[in-house]
Amino acid sequence: MTNLHSITSSTNASCWKSLKAEAEKLAATDAALAPLLQCVILPAKTLPEALGRLLSEKLAAKHLPEGLILQLFADFADAVSDLEQTVSRDLNAITGHDPAARDWVAPFLFYKGFHALQSHRLAHYLWGTDRQHLALFLQNRISDVFAVDIHPAARIGSGVMMDHATGIVIGETAVVENDVLLWHGVTLGGRSQEPGDRHPKVRQGAVLGANSTIIGNIEIGRGAKVAAGSVVVHDVPADKTVAGTPAKIIN
Numbered sequence: 001m002t003n004l005h006s007i008t009s010s011t012n013a014s015c016w017k018s019l020k021a022e023a024e025k026l027a028a029t030d031a032a033l034a035p036l037l038q039c040v041i042l043p044a045k046t047l048p049e050a051l052g053r054l055l056s057e058k059l060a061a062k063h064l065p066e067g068l069i070l071q072l073f074a075d076f077a078d079a080v081s082d083l084e085q086t087v088s089r090d091l092n093a094i095t096g097h098d099p100a101a102r103d104w105v106a107p108f109l110f111y112k113g114f115h116a117l118q119s120h121r122l123a124h125y126l127w128g129t130d131r132q133h134l135a136l137f138l139q140n141r142i143s144d145v146f147a148v149d150i151h152p153a154a155r156i157g158s159g160v161m162m163d164h165a166t167g168i169v170i171g172e173t174a175v176v177e178n179d180v181l182l183w184h185g186v187t188l189g190g191r192s193q194e195p196g197d198r199h200p201k202v203r204q205g206a207v208l209g210a211n212s213t214i215i216g217n218i219e220i221g222r223g224a225k226v227a228a229g230s231v232v233v234h235d236v237p238a239d240k241t242v243a244g245t246p247a248k249i250i251n
Contacts, residue, residue, distance in 0.1 A: 051108075091114070123152040148167075168184065173190070189213065200219070221237045
């Protein structure tokens with residue numbers, strides 16, 4: 001299977017440098033946004049630090065205080081050596097796919113699909129370090145705040161974009177490889193109530209259209225496309241497009 005986090009360091013360096021330069025320019029020209037930029041991006045020394053500053057405030061709750069989340073992000077960044085590269089590649093996916101993303105600052109600060117995905121990465125880290133109930137608590141907060149529900153055990157690669165993101169649901173044993181594009185309302189669900197491997201495997205470069213539903217331990221092949229509103233219950237071969245209910249190959 002494709003390495004879920006294999007990317008180059010050059011992407012990381014250019015992304016963070018560009019993001020910080022844009023933030024400095026925007027803070028100097030827009031007094032209304034300056035406090036946010038001066039709190040989140042400008043004091044940060046790294047991209048994960050800036051991300052922790054941003055998301056700890058968004059996810060904070062009475063029993064999940066901002067300071068605790070900020071520390072969890074710091075621990076996460078220390079433990080996962082390629083986190084900065086992974087986050088950079090996710091931002092690159094947004095600027096590559098979305099013509100509305102004309103800079104780095106906007107998707108970093110305001111795109112909730114990006115926020116939900118990075119928050120899931122923290123929950124997944126907690127799940128893997130035997131803090132499963134805390135991971136589930138964080139999953140619940142992500143769902144409440146961003147309307148995206150991803151089980152902490154689900155494995156998601158880099159260069160992934162969740163466009164608009166509202167209503168995305170991804171189950172426990174799902175795998176989403178690198179460079180996948182998911183539109184709003186996508187469901188990667190299970191067909192069985194029995195424990196075990198029961199959710200879809202979405203291979204590199206696949207595109208899942210809005211409100212598409214992929215059910216069961218099936219494979220969406222590399223570069224495959226699922227049309228909006230489709231219900232997929234069987235494997236989709238690489239580079240094929242499927243549509244309908246149930247979905248069938250159309251090309």
